[in-house]
Amino acid sequence: MSQPNNIIFCLDIGNELKEFFHQNSFSKIAVIVDDNTKSHCYPLVQSAIPKHVLLEIKSGEEQKNLRTCEQIWNGLTENAFDRKSLVVNIGGGVIGDMGGFCAATYKRGIAFINIPTTLLAQVDASIGGKLGIDFQNFKNHIGVFQNPLKVFLDAAFFSTLNPAELRSGYAEVIKHCLIRDGEKFEEIVQTPYADLDLFGLTKHSVEIKSKVVLEDPKEQGLRKILNFGHTIGHAIESFYLENEDKKLLHGEAIAIGMICEAFLSTKKCTLSNKELFRIVKYILQIYASKPIAEEDFGGIISLTRQDKKNEGDQIKCSLLNNIGDCGFDIEINHEDIKSSMEYFNTQTAC
Template sequence: MNTVYIGQDALHELQDLLHNKAFSKVAVLVDENTLAHCYPLVKPYLPEHHLIQIQSGEAHKTLQTCEYIWQRMTELNLDRWSVLVNLGGGVIGDMGGFCAALFKRGSYFVQVPTTLLSQVDASVGGKTGVDFKGLKNHIGVYKEPVAVFIYPDFLQTLPQREIKSGYAEIIKHWLIADAEMFEEQRHIGLFTENWEELIRHSVAIKSKVVEVDPLEGGYRKVLNFGHTIGHAVESYMLEKPGRELLHGEAIAIGMLCEAYLSVKKDLLTKDALDKIETFLVSVYEKVPLTEDDIQALSRLALHDKKNTGATINCTLLQRIGSAVYDQPVTLPEIQEALRYYSLL
């Protein structure tokens, strides 16, 4: 397990690490947003470094962007003892980690997640990768960063929509592992004043799961709750100009659909579903889905990484605070769940 620093001291800790380890070179990966809003906050803590800038957004999480990053790393004469500082959200973290992991068969990287989503999710667990032909994270490797630095003040640079997106993964962590927090927080919702504490709690849940099963042989799949259908929704909408969803927005839809399936399979009570539904609908705007969307989405879900052959294996809830993985779900069931959502 890598070290995760959370709090006001995080940037000092980053400074210490870059100072104390003998990296040959330091490069910082940014997009236009983190260059404008986050890089000025981090720069005073950095030693001499190079900048590599890419375009923001999931649409750029591709091998083509990786080729650009590798070309820049090559031009800057980075080597196996260099470190890439990934300053950004999940796209920068996943893709920067991937590029560092593969450059000359493995150079170093640290994660400095700047969105709530990447702070509570992408920065922990060692998953790196890119999308491929519309399939989310289809190409990737497991590789831990040297360390993760979570600076909560970055959240003040984020639009509300980004906060909501990250909040979905926080909710997911409650749903799969902490019923008490769910019960307490569902009444507070986005009005919380203690993000640092929520982040710490979420990172702790995720770290504990990943520690038990780093390569997702089994138990780690509990983290996939909401993601089998959610990833399909996210990939699908990415191809529909004007309808693109943020990751957490898609996962919120996935969680509703998969909670519905949990009831249908007699794992979860209708009462629990109602609570989840009321809460999620109060936070996330409804996304209209046509019958054509539902057909295409359900087929897309079949390509999800978490499937064996033609069966769709899903993580479902057995109660609020506890998930079960590898639950086989059929294509018609996925369609039914999407219809349930579209009729909410």
């Protein structure tokens, strides 16, 4: 499989960036970082980026909102950025989504490049052109589609990432195997987590996601399979977003969502119980999950109604026909979601 030509797998990101800036010129450059990527990632690339303005925001999903966008737009405006300028996003999915959104809307759109520094951002968030921010407790509620000029991937960033963040990103790797590559799923299941070749798996995920996105860039059909685990996972993530004790990382929520939706796949599609068992066992081996409190079910279910895949009042879900093959636009109802969370709870209690 070939990579889209805007994605560059770097052995030495500094050299690749120098080459890029040698070939492309911009009137001004802004580099967006958060407090963590400023200290851990920016030093790896700082000298390779020509004269630039550094815009620092606070880290965390709770910053992915209009207020922070205003801060970024202010930074661009105060520094007189014009349409020929460039934004460089250095960070995880939050910076990629929000920095890209700010660039894509500033003066009706200026160019941006992504330097994704988390596993999640490398295998998922920085591919496919979805940009945006959260709004009123709803994830990625406001946004646009726009591709970065280039995406520079380098495994060097993984070394400073905390293990929970790495595991969170790995959920999307599992998802890509489940929806498109059953053989790869077998391979990862049989490899101890600590021995996985994460950069190799990044390439695999990028290939799968890019191919799907190329076929259906605006998510009219096939692209919806990338949402496997996300109808319920996103609702769980949103529901606990402001709860310090129960807050989950994106991938941790998606891991739960994949278990729930694999369960629904046995009811609504052709996934076998044997396959369900294999998926659940593997996911729970990597993500130590606690049961979902029954009193939270109602709130989580009502959040699934905001899912962008829905049409009217119907909840549409992407479910597995078998491991490696995913369908989309499968209708589920509140009762189905409730029963899938009950199923999840029985599994975490085992």
